[in-house]
Amino acid sequence: MKSVLGDRKAIAILLGPALLVYTLFMLVPVVWSFGYTFVRGNALEGFRFAGLANFTRLFTDPDVIEAFGFTLKYAVLMTVGQVVLGYGLALLYTFVLRRSSAIIRTLVFFPVVVPTVAIAILYQKLFQSAPRDGLVNELLVNVGLSGVDWLGSGNTAFLVIVIMDVWRSMGFYGVLIFAGLLDIPEDIIESARIDGARQWSLFRHIVLPLSLPILFSSIIFSINGTIKVFDSVFALTGGGPGNDTTPLTLYMYRTAFAFSDYGYGSTIALLLTIMCLVVTLFIFRSSRRDVTA
Amino acid sequence: MTTTQAESLSQSENLSRPNPFTSTAPKRRSPFSALRRVPVFLTIAVLLVIEIYPLLWLVMNSLKSSTEFLNTPSWALPQEWRFDNYAIAWETGMLATTIRNSAIATIPSLIMIIILGVAAGFALEVMVFKGRGGVLLLILAGIMIPAQMVLLPLFTIFFQVRLTGSLWPLIIIYTAHGLPLTIFMMATYFRAIPREVFEASTIDGATILRSFWSIGFPMVRNAVLTVALVQFFLIWNDLLIAITFASSRSLNTIQAGLLNFSGEYGATDYGPLFAAICITVGGILVLYLFLNQRIMKGLTAGSVKG
Numbered sequence: 282m283k284s285v286l287g288d289r290k291a292i293a294i295l296l297g298p299a300l301l302v303y304t305l306f307m308l309v310p311v312v313w314s315f316g317y318t319f320v321r322g323n324a325l326e327g328f329r330f331a332g333l334a335n336f337t338r339l340f341t342d343p344d345v346i347e348a349f350g351f352t353l354k355y356a357v358l359m360t361v362g363q364v365v366l367g368y369g370l371a372l373l374y375t376f377v378l379r380r381s382s383a384i385i386r387t388l389v390f391f392p393v394v395v396p397t398v399a400i401a402i403l404y405q406k407l408f409q410s411a412p413r414d415g416l417v418n419e420l421l422v423n424v425g426l427s428g429v430d431w432l433g434s435g436n437t438a439f440l441v442i443v444i445m446d447v448w449r450s451m452g453f454y455g456v457l458i459f460a461g462l463l464d465i466p467e468d469i470i471e472s473a474r475i476d477g478a479r480q481w482s483l484f485r486h487i488v489l490p491l492s493l494p495i496l497f498s499s500i501i502f503s504i505n506g507t508i509k510v511f512d513s514v515f516a517l518t519g520g521g522p523g524n525d526t527t528p529l530t531l532y533m534y535r536t537a538f539a540f541s542d543y544g545y546g547s548t549i550a551l552l553l554t555i556m557c558l559v560v561t562l563f564i565f566r567s568s569r570r571d572v573t574a
Numbered sequence: 575m576t577t578t579q580a581e582s583l584s585q586s587e588n589l590s591r592p593n594p595f596t597s598t599a600p601k602r603r604s605p606f607s608a609l610r611r612v613p614v615f616l617t618i619a620v621l622l623v624i625e626i627y628p629l630l631w632l633v634m635n636s637l638k639s640s641t642e643f644l645n646t647p648s649w650a651l652p653q654e655w656r657f658d659n660y661a662i663a664w665e666t667g668m669l670a671t672t673i674r675n676s677a678i679a680t681i682p683s684l685i686m687i688i689i690l691g692v693a694a695g696f697a698l699e700v701m702v703f704k705g706r707g708g709v710l711l712l713i714l715a716g717i718m719i720p721a722q723m724v725l726l727p728l729f730t731i732f733f734q735v736r737l738t739g740s741l742w743p744l745i746i747i748y749t750a751h752g753l754p755l756t757i758f759m760m761a762t763y764f765r766a767i768p769r770e771v772f773e774a775s776t777i778d779g780a781t782i783l784r785s786f787w788s789i790g791f792p793m794v795r796n797a798v799l800t801v802a803l804v805q806f807f808l809i810w811n812d813l814l815i816a817i818t819f820a821s822s823r824s825l826n827t828i829q830a831g832l833l834n835f836s837g838e839y840g841a842t843d844y845g846p847l848f849a850a851i852c853i854t855v856g857g858i859l860v861l862y863l864f865l866n867q868r869i870m871k872g873l874t875a876g877s878v879k880g
Contacts, residue, residue: 285773285776285782286700286701286702286769286772286773286782287701287702287703288701288781288782289703291697291701291781291782291783291786292697292701292703294693294783295693295694295696295697295701295783295786296693296694296697296698296701296709298690298693298694299690299691299693299694299753299757300694300709302686302690302746302749302750302753303713303716303750303753303754305750306724306728306746306747306749306750306751307716307719307724307750307751307753307754308712308716309727310723310724310727310728310731311719311723311724313727313730314723314724314725314726314727317726317727324726324729324730324733324734325733373614373617373618377614378618385618385621385622386870387866387870388622388625388626389621389625390866390869390870391625391859391862391866392625393873394807394811394858394861394862394869395811395854395855395858396810396811396828396829396832396854396855396858397811397813397829398813398829398830398832398833398836399832399851399854399855402832402836402840402847402851403628403632403851404628405836405840406635406844406848407628407631412644412841413643413644413645413648414648415648416628416631416648416649419647419648419649448624448625448628452625453873453874456870456873456874457874460874505718508720509720509721509722511813511814512811512813512814512829515813515814516813516833530720530722530814533722534722534725534814534818537725537726538818543726543730546722546726547723547726549722550720550722550723550725550726551723553720553722553723554719554720554722554723557718557719557720558718561718
């Protein structure tokens with residue numbers, strides 16, 4: 282039987298094409314991109330060797346530091362927002378709505394599948410202040426406050442990005458964590474209840490510890506996605522005003538295509554890749570320790 | 575309407591099944607149902623307003639003229655229903671072109687991803703060979719790599735072979751980029767099928783390729799649909815690769831086209847811009863209403879492991 286399942290020709294036919302495409306258009310470009318970090322130039326004008334110039338520039342570039350800071354700030358805030366709200370939704374689905382949660386789940390999930398650009402333009406209009414106030418400013422004015430130029434300054438623009446992305450993705454985390462909560466055996470909760478655990482203590486001592494694995498998965502997934510944020514920021518603020526809302530991904534894109542510097546662009550991309558790698562490994566290790574402890 | 579529906583449903587459930595937190599009736603789990611019902615319904619109502627109202631606002635304003643949008647409260651109903659906004663959006667936004675481009679880029683890559691991904695998932699999970707773990711790890715790493723890391727070399731390649739003026743780069747890159755997650759998900763699904771199934775079919779004289787095609791593939795048919803849906807939304811909603819490799823107006827996909835449309839007319843033609851977004855969202859909504867259970871299942875199944 283081993284010989285049939287180990288048939289080399291069959292393996293080559295089944296695995297070969299996928300591996301070829303993956304190698305040619307993913308693995309080779311990764312290595313190639315690493316090579317670019319030692320050159321200057323672009324595809325149209327050609328390349329020159331630049332030694333370690335790109336790396337020394339990377340560590341002293343104030344724009345990189347700012348973009349790095351933005352990415353980190355965004356990733357942390359978004360991860361907290363997504364996982365906390367997602368957990369809240371999941372608890373609502375599991376313990377309050379129960380069987381009837383399907384329709385709410387469906388509605389809250391919908392923005393996840395809508396094209397980002399459509400949502401970003403919608404939010405631009407909801408939060409606009411010129412030539413006329415958008416819905417948000419209208420509400421503020423109506424309750425006696427004054428309108429805010431939301432996308433006109435870095436801090437408020439950041440807030441709008443976070444609000445939009447949380448709105449867009451919380452339904453996803455709700456369903457993700459909901460699926461995890463369904464795996465908690467009912468008899469554990471029941472016996473805890475018989476032992477006298479009530480609402481808060483039941484949540485604190487039974488539900489929360491048992492949902493830690495799914496929360497850790499969600500955090501890894503969330504950080505990995507939010508570090509790579511591009512679409513929503515690009516479509517909502519374009520990185521502005523100035524560079525105030527520019528994540529590393531967008532800074533890399535601009536360096537490569539607006540300033541035609543592939544070498545430096547690749548160096549920023551490398552930094553981004555290393556961030557993803559470090560974060561994943563770090564959380565993976567710490568979650569392992571927590572679970573086994 | 576939906577709230578009351580949910581209300582009556584959970585109430586009836588409450589009646590038939592005693593609350594576990596009242597001391598007399600120990601049955602269902604539910605640490606929270608002892609909370610007063612009012613805050614719960616308030617929460618749900620707020621949730622629904624937050625999720626749905628922006629979309630209603632969008633539809634309402636897609637039916638107003640630009641002067642009306644500029645001069646009346648934006649929550650007011652249109653005074654004059656301007657359905658021609660949709661026709662204008664369709665024409666000036668070149669929606670037919672962008673939808674066609676999105677379809678041309680998405681469908682072939684989806685077919686390629688499924689064929690290559692399912693076969694590779696089968697090979698990596700069911701078949702036995704040296705270095706299997708290494709290959710799987712190599713492919714897993716691909717899930718983590720940001721697109722920015724492969725963007726520039728690919729741009730150079732496609733520029734050199736003069737493919738940058740077509741949709742080929744999108745098809746190829748979407749295929750390559752979609753493979754890691756697909757292979758990984760398919761391998762997970764094949765793990766659930768007992769190895770004996772394939773051994774039995776070989777005893778009956780089938781080659782392993784034939785076992786894959788006539789037994790393995792049909793057995794994971796539902797999973798294939800799920801994976802295809804996940805990939806469909808990832809590709810359909812991609813922006814970075816679309817604006818990098820198909821930046822000319824005639825090659826724009828829906829996302830890129832909407833962005834350009836907003837850039838060119840967004841400050842003046844509000845009605846048509848809102849209408850264009852409505853068309854984009856509406857198309858997805860129809861698909862979503864039919865397939866939402868499977869979409870949710872697929873997106874979450876793929877992510878927990880990713």
